[in-house]
Amino acid sequence: MDRRGFITGAAGISLLGAVAPAGAQDAWPSQAIRLVVPFPPGGQADLAARPVAQSLEKILGRPVVVDNRGGAGGSIGNTAVARATPDGHTLLMTLSSLAVLPEADRLMGRPVQYEVDQLVPIARVLADPTVLAVHAKAPWQSVADLVADAKARPGIIPYGSSGPYGTLHVSMEMFATNAGIRMNHIPYRGAGPALTDLITGNIMALASAPGVLKPQVEAGTVRVLANFGAERVASFPDTPTFKQLGYNDVEFYIWAGLFGPAGLPAAIVTRLREAMRTTMADPAVRRVFDNAGSPPAYQDAPEFARFVAADSARLITAVRKIGRVEGG
The missing domain is CATH 3.40.190.10 (Periplasmic binding protein-like II)
Structure with a gap:
């Protein structure tokens, strides 16, 4: 399969099946889980990661440590998880730039650091317009x-x-x-x-x-x-959308979602999906997001994979239209 094929719906969904048999992974987690956030504290991915980490820690019975690895627009942290051992002890909370960054590397003539099909989608947490x-x-x-x-x-x-x-x-x-x-x-x-x-x-x-x-x-x-959304947001009801101002091609969403390295055993993916379903239904977790002005936008893995595929295709088209830019 073309390594860029994730941007099609079928390839995005196929990621959910690209997992190894559970084998000896029944004891997972056997140690602390590292949740990589590919940005410094204070941004959307960090906002999503911290309440999720606290909830997963209670559900899974092991520490879940948020590891902020900023740099290169998120590429450093994304790459670290894409190359991590797929044992379920290294996870990623990343943003919608996930598919854009490899395309930007190609556009700028740089070595591609990772491909999206090296990561498996587990759950969407947030999805807000910028x-x-x-x-x-x-x-x-x-x-x-x-x-x-x-x-x-x-x-x-x-x-x-x-x-x-x-x-x-x-x-x-x-x-x-x-x-x-x-x-x-x-x-x-x-x-x-x-x-x-x-x-x-x-x-x-x-x-x-x-x-x-x-x-x-x-x-x-x-x-x-x-x-940048198609509709006004509840936290800023008086703020117009770009579409309302006449910029019909300006639409952008900053979603945050949980991923693991491709090859995660099926049993681990299943447990993570169940844990995220419980987490995102927890009133305390939802209250954290609501109070922050970023309401939860949960999607389970199959739906999330289709969403990422469609959004990635749209963003890659936008990046190609923008082309090479200074500082890129």
């Missing part, structure tokens, strides 16, 4: 203000991202391409550091998840101008 935020003292009160300023000062206005071709970079470049503007991309090791610099004014714009931005909006350190 929201465009600006520094509280920025002069723009609307997207139209920002676009007009960016056209007057091409390549000057600095915006942050979680890394080249990561979720926050692709969403902003999608907007910039459709608006016919050019901004100054400042890549970080994750959304957390980028948000810190937005708050302090070192950058002036950032696309991020609603749950990550909500506390800062409430604190008055940033304000939001638009969201």
Whole structure:
């Protein structure tokens, strides 16, 4: 099978069957489980990972340790799990950039660090549209203000991202391409550091998840101008969508989901799916996400595989349309 075949629905679903017999894995877990988050603390993947880790620890009876491995837009952490021994003791909580990063490597002529079919989907946790935020003292009160300023000062206005071709970079470049503007991309090791610099004014714009931005909006350190979803989000009901503003091709969602390395024994995949089903039905876990402004969006493995396949195909098409960009 073409290693990029995961972006088709059939190949995405076939991942669920690409597991080895359980064999001697009945005693799993036999040690602590490492849950890799391929970004620093403070972003959407980290928001998803921590309550999930606490719940899995109770259900599975072993420590579940969140391991933040930021860098390269998520590629470093994704690669670490893709290459990990498939014994169920190394898992991944990652974002929608999962399929974009290998394509970006090909686009930029770099060695591809991992392929998506090296990972098996277990459960979707969150799925929010990104929201465009600006520094509280920025002069723009609307997207139209920002676009007009960016056209007057091409390549000057600095915006942050979680890394080249990561979720926050692709969403902003999608907007910039459709608006016919050019901004100054400042890549970080994750959304957390980028948000810190937005708050302090070192950058002036950032696309991020609603749950990550909500506390800062409430604190008055940033304000939001638009969201990238097809509909308005409950946490920012007065914020228009880009589609409502006339940008019909600007739509982007930042989902977070649990994966393991391909080749996980079938019995382990089954236990993880059952544990995640229990976790995502837990009122305490759901309350954490709701309070953060990022409501749970659970999908079990078969449905999640189909979702990832369709979303990956759409994002790869967008990345190819964006093409090579400075700082990519």
